[in-house]
Every structure is written in structure tokens, then in C-alpha cells.
Amino acid sequence: MSIIEQLQRIENEARNKVSSAKSVEELEKLRVAYLGKKGELTTILRGLKSLSPEEKKEIGGKANKFKSEIDSQIKDKKEQLADNVSTDPSFDYTLPGRPRRQGHRHLITITMDEVTDIFQRMGFEIAAGPEIESDYYNFEALNFPPDHPARDEQDTFYTEGGMVLRTHTSGIQIREFEKRKPPVKIIAPGRVYRNEAVDAGHFCVFHQVEGFYADSDVTFGDLKGVLEAFCYELFEEGVKLKFRPSFFPFTEPSAEVDVQCVLCGGKGCSLCKYEGWLEILGCGMIDPEVFKAVGYDPEKTTGYAFGMGIERLALLKYRVNDIRLLYENDTRFIKQFR
Amino acid sequence: MKTTHDLSNSSVKIMKIPYSWLKEITGVQWSPEEMEDRLTRSGTAGFVNKHNPEHFKNVVTARITKLEKHPNADKLQVAEVDTGDTTFTVICGAPNAAKGQIVALATPGANLKGEFEIKEIKMRGVISSGMICAEDELGLSDDHDGIIVFDDNTPINVPVFEVLGLDDAIIDFEITPNRPDCLCVDGIARELSVLADKEIDLIKTAPVESSEKASDYIKVTIEDPESCPRYSARIIKNVTISPSPEWLQRRLKDCGVRPINNIVDIGNYVMLEMNQPLHAFDYDRFGSKEVVVRRAKDGEEFSTLDHEKRRLDGDILMITNGKEPVAVAGVMGGLSSEVESDTTTILLESAYFDSSVIRKSRNKIGLSTEASFRFERGIDPNGTATAADRAAALIAELAGGEVFAGVVDAYPKAIEPVTVVLRPERVNKILGTDISDEYMKKTLSGLGMDLEDGDILNVTVPTYRPDITREVDLIEEIARLYGLDNIENTKTNKGPLYSPIHRRDTIKTDLRDLLTGFGFEEIQGTGFAKPKKMLRLEPDIEPIKINNPISDDFAYMRTRILYSLLIATSHNIRHRNIDLCLFELGKVFLRTDKFPDEPEFCGLIMSGTTGATYWKEAYGEADLFELKGILDGISDSLGLSHLNITPAKLSGYDNSCSYTISSGKYDIGVVGRVDRKIARLFDLKQDCYAAELKVGKLIEAHRGIIPFKPLPKFPASNRDVAIIVDMQVSAGSIRKSIAEWGGELIESVEIFDLFTGGNIEEDKKSLAFSMQFRAADKTLADEEVDTVYRKIIKNLEQTYKARLRE
Numbered sequence A: 001m002s003i004i005e006q007l008q009r010i011e012n013e014a015r016n017k018v019s020s021a022k023s024v025e026e027l028e029k030l031r032v033a034y035l036g037k038k039g040e041l042t043t044i045l046r047g048l049k050s051l052s053p054e055e056k057k058e059i060g061g062k063a064n065k066f067k068s069e070i071d072s073q074i075k076d077k078k079e080q081l082a083d084n085v086s087t088d089p090s091f092d093y094t095l096p097g098r099p100r101r102q103g104h105r106h107l108i109t110i111t112m113d114e115v116t117d118i119f120q121r122m123g124f125e126i127a128a129g130p131e132i133e134s135d136y137y138n139f140e141a142l143n144f145p146p147d148h149p150a151r152d153e154q155d156t157f158y159t160e161g162g163m164v165l166r167t168h169t170s171g172i173q174i175r176e177f178e179k180r181k182p183p184v185k186i187i188a189p190g191r192v193y194r195n196e197a198v199d200a201g202h203f204c205v206f207h208q209v210e211g212f213y214a215d216s217d218v219t220f221g222d223l224k225g226v227l228e229a230f231c232y233e234l235f236e237e238g239v240k241l242k243f244r245p246s247f248f249p250f251t252e253p254s255a256e257v258d259v260q261c262v263l264c265g266g267k268g269c270s271l272c273k274y275e276g277w278l279e280i281l282g283c284g285m286i287d288p289e290v291f292k293a294v295g296y297d298p299e300k301t302t303g304y305a306f307g308m309g310i311e312r313l314a315l316l317k318y319r320v321n322d323i324r325l326l327y328e329n330d331t332r333f334i335k336q337f338r
Numbered sequence B: 001m002k003t004t005h006d007l008s009n010s011s012v013k014i015m016k017i018p019y020s021w022l023k024e025i026t027g028v029q030w031s032p033e034e035m036e037d038r039l040t041r042s043g044t045a046g047f048v049n050k051h052n053p054e055h056f057k058n059v060v061t062a063r064i065t066k067l068e069k070h071p072n073a074d075k076l077q078v079a080e081v082d083t084g085d086t087t088f089t090v091i092c093g094a095p096n097a098a099k100g101q102i103v104a105l106a107t108p109g110a111n112l113k114g115e116f117e118i119k120e121i122k123m124r125g126v127i128s129s130g131m132i133c134a135e136d137e138l139g140l141s142d143d144h145d146g147i148i149v150f151d152d153n154t155p156i157n158v159p160v161f162e163v164l165g166l167d168d169a170i171i172d173f174e175i176t177p178n179r180p181d182c183l184c185v186d187g188i189a190r191e192l193s194v195l196a197d198k199e200i201d202l203i204k205t206a207p208v209e210s211s212e213k214a215s216d217y218i219k220v221t222i223e224d225p226e227s228c229p230r231y232s233a234r235i236i237k238n239v240t241i242s243p244s245p246e247w248l249q250r251r252l253k254d255c256g257v258r259p260i261n262n263i264v265d266i267g268n269y270v271m272l273e274m275n276q277p278l279h280a281f282d283y284d285r286f287g288s289k290e291v292v293v294r295r296a297k298d299g300e301e302f303s304t305l306d307h308e309k310r311r312l313d314g315d316i317l318m319i320t321n322g323k324e325p326v327a328v329a330g331v332m333g334g335l336s337s338e339v340e341s342d343t344t345t346i347l348l349e350s351a352y353f354d355s356s357v358i359r360k361s362r363n364k365i366g367l368s369t370e371a372s373f374r375f376e377r378g379i380d381p382n383g384t385a386t387a388a389d390r391a392a393a394l395i396a397e398l399a400g401g402e403v404f405a406g407v408v409d410a411y412p413k414a415i416e417p418v419t420v421v422l423r424p425e426r427v428n429k430i431l432g433t434d435i436s437d438e439y440m441k442k443t444l445s446g447l448g449m450d451l452e453d454g455d456i457l458n459v460t461v462p463t464y465r466p467d468i469t470r471e472v473d474l475i476e477e478i479a480r481l482y483g484l485d486n487i488e489n490t491k492t493n494k495g496p497l498y499s500p501i502h503r504r505d506t507i508k509t510d511l512r513d514l515l516t517g518f519g520f521e522e523i524q525g526t527g528f529a530k531p532k533k534m535l536r537l538e539p540d541i542e543p544i545k546i547n548n549p550i551s552d553d554f555a556y557m558r559t560r561i562l563y564s565l566l567i568a569t570s571h572n573i574r575h576r577n578i579d580l581c582l583f584e585l586g587k588v589f590l591r592t593d594k595f596p597d598e599p600e601f602c603g604l605i606m607s608g609t610t611g612a613t614y615w616k617e618a619y620g621e622a623d624l625f626e627l628k629g630i631l632d633g634i635s636d637s638l639g640l641s642h643l644n645i646t647p648a649k650l651s652g653y654d655n656s657c658s659y660t661i662s663s664g665k666y667d668i669g670v671v672g673r674v675d676r677k678i679a680r681l682f683d684l685k686q687d688c689y690a691a692e693l694k695v696g697k698l699i700e701a702h703r704g705i706i707p708f709k710p711l712p713k714f715p716a717s718n719r720d721v722a723i724i725v726d727m728q729v730s731a732g733s734i735r736k737s738i739a740e741w742g743g744e745l746i747e748s749v750e751i752f753d754l755f756t757g758g759n760i761e762e763d764k765k766s767l768a769f770s771m772q773f774r775a776a777d778k779t780l781a782d783e784e785v786d787t788v789y790r791k792i793i794k795n796l797e798q799t800y801k802a803r804l805r806e
């Protein structure tokens, strides 16, 4: 067999073996076997000494071409094998990824954030006030005269020092009005307290968002518009609202707002107690007595106020059946919401 | 603002009124549901309650024809009950069952309350094929005192649903405190009349009077006309006390009032009808011929109808006979003049008391009654005589009495209706509507108001509407009857352009995002604390106490957020959630001279393991360094300068592991291992690491905007060194020294290894540091770095007696 023929044979053989190689290790062995210092090619090339210069040149050229081609074929094949991890039998893609322990905001926070975000986008500024409040800010300035039956509605905790645990965040209205001149457009989220018997629907602590807007020309239509937009965002665009006249000492006219049951669409179900409607907030036009208490002229300033219980919204939305779960802080509960 | 949280609150009065009564008075033909809807939308929230006829299927009237003791059971009886065509054998346990009674019999096929099917059953050897029902079994009330027994002349084999008139709906009205006029049938009827635009005549019967004059028998003296502006009295002689007729009893029952006897029932009936509380005295036991209304004397004693002896004082208004008290005015009558079965002459009181006086009286004696509730909210001062007439007429009709001529009416200063000015354009300005003057006038006159026309309206308000005193009150009347749902919604946004967001609020969002990202779950504590635990945890601060706590667990306000973290940790561990990373953002409450201080805290607690299960490696245990890493993350993310912790004695934490945290000059909080004795107080056996950060300080300690630093142009050189030093030398101080010794060229020093044991002496440790050197203006030559490095090594050997580790 001539050297050329030998070369041809090795080349074919090498190409086949490289292309069918199964691992990087095997390829490395092939490289050593063909191209190494003691490899077959080297052996062949040793026989060149006996040839004529023309033959040497021809075969030398072919050998170099063969060497570089096989070399690059091995390299390519190695990369191909390295990319393809699945050829590694110990690789099990079904093993779980490294878990990142992810915490969760509390359901009250989730709901509160959702509510305040909506109102902030409408241009309401967030204000805060003390949770231990004076009788003046919690009741008197809000047109709850001492000894008025409306005070009975607010089962109040009293502190030793003659203060009250605020029963609503409405006192922030007074505090902010005192500090500012109209226009004032604010939401006051926060924790409130009621001295009620604790059961699945009631807890002695809950959260409220109170909103109020006082300006030269605020109407009940404005109030309705804002609450409608709010409910469209919180529940669903186009959801139906019902405004029922009601009573709060610090608004007049006052109303309670029902939203069409989000679960049954108004047909009646256990969530809405077969009423078709869910009561979600109270509202009204700010009573002139409140404006008088803060030194605004009720002839020049009108305004609205509304308030809602955050726990109630959270319970409705996630159909949680017991408000106490919110304050037990069981992580199996907390982790369910995001 | 009231929220839906208080749906069940006590002062929203639930008034039960049968639909048939409203229909009878008004002639309005709406269905119960339509009545409910129309009234609710105009401010008188109603809920229709109906009995389901399916639940009364196979329940008929039947007569007990035979009653014998059960042969095998002491407390049971076997009854034969006849429906006219069939006789059923029924086992009965009711003590009030008797032969001859007409009862409610449920026969097989009945499905009581939709949940209890009646079948033929064998009970101790006797087959029972039905049940004689009590009220609770039919869902009529909670009464299980005995079986229902009908009037003797009730026909048998008639559906009980029919006999009891259960096809009538009962409407529960929720009456808000501003609408005392709606605490009666007449009030609701007036609302219906406006809504249906239908004139109605409310019942006003006057009694047929005898020739004897009431004023010859009784005189009324009001000593305190401010507290009792009006007192009307009537005398009715020769009455017979007996049970009320069936129709009256049924109506009272439908309204949730227990029938007593004809006189008491008539009083209640007229109160339900007209909102005028009435009191009937036994004239012969009254003790004099004079009613004197006066304040009680301090220390005076009086026995009320409920057999309670009550101590009085000058805040309490009394009805007396001139010598001694006979009733607490507007609250409750007394035992001595109570109407009893032998009473023949009635002194009927129909009075108007000042609402705040009644409120004070009933608070003082701690007794709230149906009457005091109504007086407190305000009744019609000009309705007392009408109500007395109505009641007297009914007494004459139902108790056979003889009504003396005239109402003895002490009304020293008549209470006149108020006149309120209404500007029609003001209505539309406040509501954002375009309601016509005509609509306003029609609505107000429909509500019984007198109008004097003009550019502005002078509106005279009937005295049964004490809630209307101002223009805005009239605007509310128009709004509620126009229909709030008919007011057009504004579609554009209004208000100030500038509504800033505050760091006070956003920092909480930032902390929540950060901490949940670090794997912490957010909790919500109540803010309350149990005295014993709170004081053990924080003995140095006197907490704010609640005067009227719901329980001992809620008797103090917390002074440390750690309290709530421990409560939550304890709850979780009790429920086998043992690997915990929790945080809370909330206030603590501290005494001051005036308003309490309410600083906001961010509290963190870790216990158990801190990572999540992963097949590649084991997870870490909660310890100080896990928590320090979290704190460093907070500090970096919020833009604070590097945190330092300094050992300190802190209540609640273990003395050997408690530190204050500072960032620059700001003291931002504390961190440490919770004192094991405190932990045990919360039933915690596993170690907890906690931190309490002052949110206000985190805001203050923010470094502000730090100008951009150009990226380095030249490469850095790194050198590592491992040294052996005495155990008590702190890694932090060595690291700080290296950074100083490295001068301008050293860019960072990190501790990358701590090693003890092995071939290291017992009182020594090995620490390894990685240093990075860089110059801003050139590539450092190896020799330059080595010079600094050697200096550091030399200093380490000299200052810390460090030995290089090979």
C-alpha cells in the first residue's frame, strides 16, 4: 500500500471514529492515537525520508491538511459533546433548583397597598395620625357630641389617661384640616380598635382607609365618581354599585355603598348571604359642623369623606371565613397570599 | 367612618314589622321585596324574612285524644293525635302536653326547617309516626319550653303555616340613631307614603269618654320642666286584666315582643305603632292623687319592676306620687304600683322626657329598656296625648274599661316645630345635580313639612323629626328620596396637582420588599399585650393601660415590638412551624405627659433553620450572623452607612448576646439572642434571634444622594494572608487595622476564613484575610504592593502577636 493510500485509509478511519465518539475522553485518546508524537500519522510521515522531493512535498501537504482537519474535527466534536450535558448519566434535570426562601407580605398589607395605590393614583396624599387619640379628635370634632347615642355604635377602648384607642381613622380629617387650607385631598390608612366581642367576623383590632377631599366645589356626584372608579379597579371594570342612605355624625348626606357580589354576580350566594350585594364602605358629604370645628367656612368649602375596612375587603376577596386568622400570624396562612 | 365591620353593632336598632301591618296602614300594594328595596334605597334599611312553606309541609293542627305513659321510658309519653281522618301514634316528651289540646303535628313526609325529615320510627318498642312540635322545631323561635298549644276553637287538620299566618313576611328594619321617627309602624308608613306618592291616614282613635273627669282623680306637677317638658295622663276605670286577643298577641310576637296581658300588651302595641313609650300604673296602688316629676335625692332607694333595688342620685329623673318614687322616668316602673291581675283602675302615663336626661339616668342605674332607648333618641313631644287617646281606646275595647274624660296634660312650654331655610341652588351645588324646585317642594311636603314659598324655602319641620335642624339635613332628605343612585357620577378627576409621597410611607414598602426578598414572612400584631409578659419582657417601661380590656391578653399597649414577634413565634412553633423568619412593621406605645409617643418599629425574629431544604447542601441555623447579614442588607439597600454593633445590656435579650446597632451617629436599634427565660415565658424552647429597628432612625440615617464614583481605570492586585492569633482578638478589629495600615492603596479587606482546632493551639484561632490593592492613576507594580503587604504583616505580628500560617 502506498503512503498516499495509507494516509487515505487513516483519514477515513479517523473521521469515522471521531464522528462516532461518545465522550471527551474517547476523543482525547483518538487525538493521541492519530496525531500524537507516537501516533499513526507521525509513523507514516517517518517513511517520507525515502521519497523524492516532489513526493515529499505532495504527501507532506496532504498530511498537514489531514492533521489540521482531524484536529479541528476533534475540537468541534469535543465542544458538541461538552454542550450536550445529557450525555452525563449522573445529570438529573428533575432535581429541584436551589430554593430562594421567599417571604410574603401579610394579607392585610397586600390589601391595604392595593387600596392606597388606587387612591394615590387619583391624587390622594397619604396622611397618618396617632392610634391613641383624644376624645376631641376621635369624637367631638367629628360631630359626636358627648352623650350622643351615635357614640354607642363605636365600642370604645379607653386608656387610663383618659384617651381612647381610635375607633376610626376619621380623626385624621380634623388633624389635617387644622394643618392645611383647601384643597385637601387625603387618604388616611391605619389601624383602629373596637371593644367588641371577638368572633369569626369581629376582632378588637382592624384596619381602615379613610379618604376625604375638601375644596370649593365638591359634590356628591364627585364622591360617587371616585368610589365607582375605585371599585372598578379593585373588583372589576363595570361592576355595579348601590348607594344606600345611611347615617354618620360627620357626614350629611351619608351613604353606605354595596358592590354587586363578586362571586355570584348578584344572583345570590353564601358570600353575599343571598342578598346579591356586598356592603363595602361608608361615605358622605362632610358635615358643616366638621368644617366649623376646623375653622373652614362651610359656605365656601364642601367636601366628601369615605371609609372602608381593609379586613372586610381581604376576607371577601380571598373568601377567608374567620377574621381571627389574620392576627394569628400562622405562616401557613401568611404564605398563601401574594 | 363606620365600616362594614360594625354591621352587628348594638345601637343600630333592629325593628321587626310584619309586612301585613304596613300594607294595612298604608294601602301600598308593593310586594315585601319591593318594600324592602324601596325603603332601603331611601335610607330605611330593611331585610325581608319569610318562612319557607316547604318546611311546613305535612305539619297540621291535630287534637291529642289520648295520652299515656310510655311503657319503657320514664320521661316519655305516648299520644294518640287525631287529624279528623287519621289517628297518629306519636311519642312525646313535652311536659306541657295534655289530652284534648290542639297541637302542631308533623306527619311522615314533613321536612322541618328543611333539615329534619319526619319518618316512622320505633322508640323503645313503640312505633312513633310523627312529632308534636315546639316553636324551635318549626324554626319559629328558639323556644323549646314546650309544644305549641293552639286555641281550643282552632280547626283541626289545617296546615299550621296557614293557622299561624306564616305567609306574612316580617321585615327587619335597621334604624340608624338619627331616625327615631322610624322606630315605629307609623314612621315606616310615612316613608312608604312619600315613596309610593300615596296619601295615608294614620290611625288616630279617640276613646269614648265617661262623664267623670280624669282631672278630679289625678294632678300632674312637673318640678323639672327642662327634663320633662310634657306629661300626659289618662285614667281608665273598671278594666279586666286578661290575655290579649290572638291578633294582638300575634302582632306583638311578629315584632319580637312577648305578650304579657292586655294592658301591658296595649302599651307595647301603641309604642310599636306610634313610638310613644307608655307606662300603666295601678291607680289604686299609686299612693296619691298626684304625679310629681322630680330628680331623685342622693341616696334615695327604689325597687324597679325587675325586682332590683336601686340606689339613686340627683342625675336620675323620677316619677313620684309626691311622697315616694313610683318609676324611674322613661326607663322602668316600680314594683309597688305595678299592674297586677287584680288591677281595676289604670293611670296611664304618656310623657316626653329630655333625651340626655334619660341617657344619664339609664347609664347611672345601668339599665337600658325599650322605652329608654326611644326617649334617648327623641320622640315627638306633640304626640303624647294622641298616643294616650289611642291606648285608652284600645283598653276600653279590649279590657272593658271606662275612660274618664280628658287628658291631664302638663305641658308648661309647648315645643314648637323648627323652621329651616332651604336654598334650592344649594341642594344642587352639594349633590352635583339639577333637581327642580318643584321636586324639592313636593318631596318635603310629602314628608309632612310645611313650606313657605319664595326664592328660598322656609321649611317647617314636624316635631317627630328631631334630626332636621339645618339646611343640610333637608338636603339629605331630598337626596335620599331623589335616590342616591340617580345622582350622576362625575367622570373627571378633581383636586390639588401636588400630592407628595412621604418617606414615612415608602420606607415601609421598601422594608417589606426587602425582607420578604430575604425570606421573612410579615406578621400583624395586635398592639395589645398581656401585663405579666409585657413587664417581664420590658421591666423598665410602664405601659399604657386599657381601662376596659376585653381580656387580660389585651390589657396593656405593647412597649416593645419584640412582644408581638414572640407571640407569633410561639403560635407557630405550637403548630409545628418551627423554622421561622418573621417581621412586623408597627408602633409601640410609650407614655408621655400629653399624647403618647408612638414610634414605628421594624421587628425581626429568626428561629430554627433559615434556609430552605436543598439537595446540594444543608441549610443554616438561625444565629447572630444570619441576622447581621440581614441587617447589613437593610443598611445597604436603604442607603445607610456601614452598621456597627456594640455589646449592651438590653432587657429581653441574653446579656451575653445583645447589642445596640448604630449607623454613623445614629442609634438605629438593637439585636441579639432572646433571653431564654423570656422565651420560656412564651413557651419557646428553641433559640430565637431578634432585632428591633427604629423606622424613624432608618429614615434619618439615610446618607442622602452620594455622587457617582468613576469606575477604576487600572487593574487591582490581590494578596491573601492567613494568621494565627489569640482567640480573644476580634476579627473586626484586625480587619479595621489592616484597612488603616493599607493606606491609600488598599481598596478592600474581607475575612474569608475562620479556623480553630486541628493543629492550632486551643487558645488560638486562624483568620484569613483577602486584600485588594489598587491605585487610581496607574497599574501597581508587584513591588509596590509587596511593600505595603509586608508592612501589614509586620504590623500584624507586632500589634496582634500574629503568626503567619503556612
Ligand SMILES: [Zn+2]
Residues within 6 Å of the ligand: A261, A262, A263, A264, A265, A266, A267, A268, A269, A270, A271, A272, A273, A274, A276, A277
Ligand atoms: Zn353572592
